[in-house]
Amino acid sequence: MxxxxxxxxxxxxxxxxxIKTFRDADGLWEGHDIMEVASPIGWDKNPELVLDFYNKRRAQLLEVQPNxxxxxxxxxxxxxxxxxxxxxxxxxxxxxxxxxxxxxxGELLKVRSVANENHIIDWKTDLYLGDTDKHGHQLRPHIVWFGExxxxxxxxxxxxxxxxxxxxxxxxxxxxxxxxxxxxxxxxxxxxxxxxxxxxxxxxxxxxxxxxxxxxxxxxxxxxxxx
Structure with missing residues (x-):
């Protein structure tokens, strides 16, 4: 065995x-405060900013290779x-x-429904407000944010x-x-x-x-x- x-x-x-490490020496992640782009509070405050942030991370991931x-x-x-x-x-x-x-x-190349965390979908393109599951619920990055x-x-x-x-x-x-x-x-x-x-x-x-x-x-x- x-x-x-x-x-x-x-x-x-x-x-x-x-792929850049989670946060830079100044405590910012790609120029953003972590809580702006990686917390439920940030999502509720400005979902478009959060979606744009992960769209850029997703696009970068598709350009790199395993080491x-x-x-x-x-x-x-x-x-x-x-x-x-x-x-x-x-x-x-x-x-x-x-x-x-x-x-x-979580996984950057997946998204999930805001109404059901177990409804997970493979996703390799940009995600926008208005992208929903079959029941009309908004999709969000399948990422475990701070506080979750x-x-x-x-x-x-x-x-x-x-x-x-x-x-x-x-x-x-x-x-x-x-x-x-x-x-x-x-x-x-x-x-x-x-x-x-x-x-x-x-x-x-x-x-x-x-x-x-x-x-x-x-x-x-x-x-x-x-x-």
Missing amino acids: KKKLVILSGAGMSAESG RGHEIIAELENQFDVHVITQNVDDLHERAGSSNVLHLH AVPAIDEAIEIVQDADILIVIGTSLQVYPAAGLINFANNEVPIYYIDPKPATMYDVINPVTVIPMSASEGMEKIMSDSL
């Missing part, structure tokens, strides 16, 4: 592909039972070939609890509940943490190997040295 390898990926995973880090993770399915839990809303893990990907914060529940978190916890190996890539470990997932791994499970500027892992009793590299460099190193 293959060992279960769990990947927790964040914004740094896709940075090499040209070597994504590809290595997909290739590891030959050796391991690989499960990817990502905070990213892009589809680069899937495009690289990963077959088990759980998106904690993370529906996939329970499934993510179960996946981490069964991990034999845990690799954390490109995340500051600051956004909860995702940041708390590592605490659900069994104590003896080795953790590899890849990030050019790794955060400090407090209260983690697992054996941790910190690899201060980019996603691609770090995955290459793990492949050659550890797996």
